[in-house]
Amino acid sequence: MKTAKAEWQLRLYIAGQTPKSIHALENIRKYAEVHLKGKYSIEIIDLLVNPQLAEGDQILAVPTLVRKFPEPIRKIIGDLSNEEKVLVGLNIKPLTVNH
């Protein structure tokens, strides 16, 4: 799943295999495949396994999707079921929509 220098570096924080986490993962993969095909990477961090990583990205809610790159860092919390919001949040779509 990890590419060396992906244009879009995403990180998904989850806490165990909860329905919300699974949903979120499914959703982000789906959107990425559609909009960012071939130029993205998704890193999944399970906080139950690595709780010490929560502090670094200021994780509060779970699941949280963090856009590490391109900067600035953006966070989207929730199961990512709202596609429109995710795309806007990740700044994938607004360039064309808002202007």
Next chain:
Amino acid sequence: MNQKKSKPKKKVTEFEFLKTPSGIDGLDEITEGGFPKGRPTLVCGSAGCGKTLLSMQFLIKGITDFNEPGVFVSFEETAPELALNVKSLGFDVEKLKKEKKLIIDHVRVERSEIDEAGEYDLDGLFIRLGYAIDTIKAKRVVMDTLESLFAGLDNQAILRSELRRLFHWLKEKGVTAIITGERGEGSLTRQGLEEYVSDCVILLDHRVIEQVSTRRIRIVKYRGSTHGTNEYPFLIDEDGISVLPITSLKLNNKVSSEIIPAGVPGLNEMFLGGGFYRGSNILISGTAGTAKTTLASYFANAQCSKGERVIYFAFEESPDQLIRNMKSIGLNLEAQVKKGLLQIHSSRPSLNGLELHLLTLRKLIKEYKPSTVVIDPISNLISVGSSHEVRSMLVRLIDMLKMNNITGLFTSLSQQNETQVQNLAEDSVASLVDTWITVRDLEGIGERNRGVYIVKSRGMGHSNQVREFVINSRGIELLDIELGPNGILTGAARKTNQLHKKVSELKLKDELNRKDREISRKRNVLEANIAALRNEFESVQEELSLLKASEELQAKLTSDTDINLKKRK
């Protein structure tokens, strides 16, 4: 994180309600032991009332005093900021962090960074907190200010249910937690956190009355435990927060039967024991210019002369002024100051609130450990607070002194009027002090004299007389009682009376002398008479014996003639 099976909670009976000492001076006395152990406590109050400080102190004291590691979850300030803020209070956060006793986790909730898309929960926070708690085996947790979450996240429904879960989770973890919340309009907290944290709610308040600010603390509720329900003033100073409970003392202080001198020779003798009891409280009240300060200084000096330490709080005079004034009556306070036995603290009563005065006192007492404290005068403190405040402050002050077995001497200026209505300060302490001495003007014909008498003296017999005293360059001198036909005489009347007495004494002496002389003369006359009578008697006796002799002779002669006649026959 999933809800784990709840561990069997410690059974808490009414009789031993487990509490965690807060480490905050005085607060444990109000809460009767501290915060509820293993439960969250809500600390709420408006901005700047000391919520963060209180919680920080709770954590740090927990580590230093009770060896209970703690986690500080800050939603507002970053860890370095927090460390810096409390450093001025002597808390070394960095050191504790290195020792793995304290974790400060700054949870930044940046609205601009976060978008919400769908369902979520706050397990991230739970995990972070749980991880921190487990790392250092924390017993104490602070979340400051949890309400920031409401500003950062939109979905109130999720937030509220998650908060509810958070508090349950904290209880399960068995940590004693403090949650802080901003005071809201018409409710304790802006977001109604009190709905979730229902075990113990503490309200902090910072208000300004007549330009003097006072901080107050109140326990709104404390489930399962009794607690003080009043508003208690508290202070923030270089040692952190200290609460001054009014009713915490149970009057079970030890008493001493040792007598300490009043410093003025005549005054000592007015007490049957020869002075005051150590650790008692003495009030000297009187109108202006009745030498209250002088008496107080004498007392202070007497204690210093015994090598004991004295703190003199002067609310009217500067130290130099006091020293100079006392020098004029032959009292060298400077020497005692130089010896380090006397500390004179001068400040305006209005410098700060009553509580701060009390705290200053308390601090100095702690540092300097005096055996005697003089406050001159307490009546000046009234200008600072309301009647109730003054009263409660004085009560606390006296309690504090008694607890430490420190002799306290207070002076109080009473109003100069005929009705002798007590002023507030006097009224407040009159029933509390053990010994009450009143100095007053004794006004007579064209002059004013000073008199001193004892109103009360607990546990010691005392004189009931008004003693006149004079102050000259040698100091205070209590004069002997001068009784006139209409009572005690003072001033010129005393002098007149003394003169009268002297004159009449002289007169009496003269009279006696005269009588003596007269009687000796009479004796002389008597003796002369006796001699004369004796002479007369003797001469009569002589005459009688002469007569007897001549008669005998005659008889003899007669008998001789008879014999001769018979012979012739």
